[in-house]
Amino acid sequence: xxSAILIMALGAVVLGAALGYASIKFxxxxxxxxxxxxxxxxxxxxGQCGYPGCKPYAEAIAAGDAxxxxxxxxxxxxxxxxxxxxxxxxxPLDAEEKPKQLAIIDEATCIGCTLCIQACPVDAIIGAAKxxxxxxxxxxxGCELCVKPCPVECIRMEVIRENIDNWKWKxxxxxxxxxx
Amino acid sequence: xxxxxxxxxVKPDSNKTPSLQTPIGMxxxxxxxxxxxxxxxxxxxxxxxxxxxxxxxGQRIGNADKWISAAVHAPTSGTVLAVEExxxxxxxxxxxxxxxxxxxxxxxxxxxxxxxxxxxxxxxVREILRDAGVxxxxxxVFPSHAKLTAAxxxxxxxxxxxxxxxxxxxxCDDLLMRERAEDIVRxxxxxxxxxxxxxxxIGIEDNKPQAVAAMQEAVEACGENFSVVAVPTRYPxxxxxxxxxVLTGKEVPASKRSxxxxxxxxxxxxxxxxxxxxxxxxxxxxxxxxxxxxxAEPGNxxxxxxxxxxxxxxxxxxxxxxxxxxxxxxxxxxxxxxxxVPVVKASNCIIAGSLAxxxxxxxxxxxIRCGACAEVCPHELQPFEMYWFARARNFGKTQEYKIFxxxxxxxxxxxxxxxxxxxxxxxxxxxxxxxxxxxxxISEAAKARYELRNERDAREQAEKAERVARAAAAKAAExxxxxxxxxxxxxxADAEAAKKALIAAAIERARVQREQSETALDAGGAExxxxxxxxx
Numbered sequence: 001x002x003s004a005i006l007i008m009a010l011g012a013v014v015l016g017a018a019l020g021y022a023s024i025k026f027x028x029x030x031x032x033x034x035x036x037x038x039x040x041x042x043x044x045x046x047g048q049c050g051y052p053g054c055k056p057y058a059e060a061i062a063a064g065d066a067x068x069x070x071x072x073x074x075x076x077x078x079x080x081x082x083x084x085x086x087x088x089x090x091x092p093l094d095a096e097e098k099p100k101q102l103a104i105i106d107e108a109t110c111i112g113c114t115l116c117i118q119a120c121p122v123d124a125i126i127g128a129a130k131x132x133x134x135x136x137x138x139x140x141x142g143c144e145l146c147v148k149p150c151p152v153e154c155i156r157m158e159v160i161r162e163n164i165d166n167w168k169w170k171x172x173x174x175x176x177x178x179x180x
Numbered sequence: 181x182x183x184x185x186x187x188x189x190v191k192p193d194s195n196k197t198p199s200l201q202t203p204i205g206m207x208x209x210x211x212x213x214x215x216x217x218x219x220x221x222x223x224x225x226x227x228x229x230x231x232x233x234x235x236x237x238g239q240r241i242g243n244a245d246k247w248i249s250a251a252v253h254a255p256t257s258g259t260v261l262a263v264e265e266x267x268x269x270x271x272x273x274x275x276x277x278x279x280x281x282x283x284x285x286x287x288x289x290x291x292x293x294x295x296x297x298x299x300x301x302x303x304x305v306r307e308i309l310r311d312a313g314v315x316x317x318x319x320x321v322f323p324s325h326a327k328l329t330a331a332x333x334x335x336x337x338x339x340x341x342x343x344x345x346x347x348x349x350x351x352c353d354d355l356l357m358r359e360r361a362e363d364i365v366r367x368x369x370x371x372x373x374x375x376x377x378x379x380x381x382i383g384i385e386d387n388k389p390q391a392v393a394a395m396q397e398a399v400e401a402c403g404e405n406f407s408v409v410a411v412p413t414r415y416p417x418x419x420x421x422x423x424x425x426v427l428t429g430k431e432v433p434a435s436k437r438s439x440x441x442x443x444x445x446x447x448x449x450x451x452x453x454x455x456x457x458x459x460x461x462x463x464x465x466x467x468x469x470x471x472x473x474x475x476a477e478p479g480n481x482x483x484x485x486x487x488x489x490x491x492x493x494x495x496x497x498x499x500x501x502x503x504x505x506x507x508x509x510x511x512x513x514x515x516x517x518x519x520x521v522p523v524v525k526a527s528n529c530i531i532a533g534s535l536a537x538x539x540x541x542x543x544x545x546x547x548i549r550c551g552a553c554a555e556v557c558p559h560e561l562q563p564f565e566m567y568w569f570a571r572a573r574n575f576g577k578t579q580e581y582k583i584f585x586x587x588x589x590x591x592x593x594x595x596x597x598x599x600x601x602x603x604x605x606x607x608x609x610x611x612x613x614x615x616x617x618x619x620x621x622i623s624e625a626a627k628a629r630y631e632l633r634n635e636r637d638a639r640e641q642a643e644k645a646e647r648v649a650r651a652a653a654a655k656a657a658e659x660x661x662x663x664x665x666x667x668x669x670x671x672x673a674d675a676e677a678a679k680k681a682l683i684a685a686a687i688e689r690a691r692v693q694r695e696q697s698e699t700a701l702d703a704g705g706a707e708x709x710x711x712x713x714x715x716x
Contacts, residue, residue: 042619044623044626121630122630123629123630139625139629141623164275166618167272168608170608172608
């Protein structure tokens with residue numbers, strides 16, 4: 001009887017120590033759910049969701065403060081993925097879904113004020129004070145944040161058109177035919 | 181020689197006889213050539229000419245970009261009319277940057293120099309091949325020089341020269357082997373020397389006895405010890421992995437490429453162009469194209485790259501009921517978007533289609549999971565599973581079923597009793613997965629830049645605050661001596677307090693300034709704001 005209690009107690013101490021050690025050694029930094037949500041968000045950092053970036057929005061979703069349908073660049077596909085991850089209902093996007101865009105500076109009009117450079121969240125604009133600025137097309141996420149600050153309105157958004165490099169095979173269409 | 185078998189495969193009607201009746205013809209010079217710059221896998225070549233330039237036959241007009249890329253040349257002499265976007269020979273029907281050349285009819289060559297490749301370093305030979313635009317002419321157009329480097333750990337045992345030509349209708353390699361066998365054998369010799377391969381195996385399907393005989397004769401004439409092997413006719417025996425398996429018994433696993441197994445494979449036409457480049461200084465300017473199907477005079481033609489399809493198909497006198505043109509064979513080819521597209525390095529065969537030749541597919545029926553597709557799949561995949569998940573857009577699952585090992589040979593669609601266009605589903609799934617991958621990479625890079633930028637902003641702000649504080653402290657120290665010498669031994673604590681007060685003052689000043697600028701902005705003074713920012 002005594003030895004049984006001793007064995008159980010010893011077992012409890014050993015397992016407790018192991019668990020305690022593991023909880024310190026393998027402590028999860030940050031909220032893994034936030035990271036998973038952030039991986040789905042398109043990282044345009046555009047703020048169209050009402051939060052100042054993708055990470056704050058991900059945090060708000062994880063905390064249950066925000067709906068999952070606020071991200072226009074992510075589109076319906078993003079909403080569906082978030083719903084899948086979080087086990088929430090799929091909701092229609094709370095904005096119009098836009099095709100992917102690219103900002104273009106009219107270089108002749110640009111006065112070199114650097115305001116757009118300060119506005120760009122992803123460092124996609126090159127230029128210096130009183131020098132012409134330009135947007136590195138490959139780095140632009142199409143967030144539109146540079147459009148408003150421009151004092152001479154020389155930045156426009158252009159839809160990225162389909163080309164041979166980004167062309168995709170279409171879903172095979174099944175023809176419907178009246179049988180009778 | 182012992183031959184091996186690959187699993188699966190089908191035996192469609194070959195339909196090769198009509199285009200084999202005449203020798204290779206020389207297509208006449210067209211009035212205009214549209215030469216796309218991007219004619220190979222890999223980087224887009226950079227244009228070297230501009231509108232108004234006079235070009236000679238064989239002059240380089242596009243320079244290879246990066247290592248995996250191949251140069252492009254003017255196929256004949258003439259004047260460059262423009263470098264502009266033109267319709268591409270691509271299933272999308274989109275445009276690609278092309279060089280338009282008005283042909284002058286003189287066909288005037290640049291200076292051609294033969295090189296003694298054995299005296300050169302292998303790297304130099306590979307560079308010559310890249311700059312001559314030598315790419316895989318079997319249809320995949322992968323730059324050949326990039327395949328001519330042996331894996332470091334594994335020496336190349338076998339070099340496989342692919343003359344199988346398993347696609348129905350296609351006969352361009354067959355006729356090339358019949359008529360120009362010696363050049364092919366010599367080209368294979370170059371590849372052998374570059375790769376230091378021990379054996380050279382030339383695999384030809386046994387429905388081409390004349391080509392086998394011609395190649396055999398050429399091998400003997402050149403005094404080489406290559407083996408010319410007739411392999412059983414079974415589609416897709418001409419797939420690189422299938423032919424390697426049949427000839428050497430080696431199975432190239434999904435995760436590896438054939439050089440890691442000690443084998444490399446080239447098409448016969450590629451070997452031919454490599455020899456023309458090295459021994460005659462002629463870059464790739466033309467290719468043999470089969471023109472067949474619903475035409476009165478089917479046959480094979482040597483066609484300049486860039487020849488508009490309109491001009492080319494006229495040579496075969498297409499029937500009045502021709503409904504469209506396929507590029508490539510009926511199993512793997514695609515329908516061309518228009519007759520305005522040019523002949524490119526990948527155009528091995530053009531088939532004029534008609535309703536009689538290719539009746540429209542009957543409607544797709546539900547999959548009954550009969551497994552016929554899995555039985556014929558030469559890569560031993562399970563197409564019915566991949567179809568199921570591709571259809572449901574469950575791309576993760578398609579990858580679990582190894583969709584990227586699918587070579588799109590079309591055997592599964594060919595045997596499907598429900599007439600499901602399986603390959604189309606697989607192509608759709610593959611391009612969706614690629615596009616997602618691309619987008620994911622872009623968004624990850626954007627996130628990294630965003631985080632770096634935030635860090636930099638924080639650092640810059642801290643540095644600025646420190647600078648302001650230091651300047652203020654210096655100012656304070658200047659003023660200090662007046663109140664008395666006592667301040668000299670003066671407690672650091674006092675200076676500390678002064679510093680703090682100054683920082684507070686600086687913050688206050690910044691706040692006021694910000695408020696001012698905000699009011700200025702509200703007043704519609706974007707210009708004011710700009711100048712203020714400039715000052716700061």
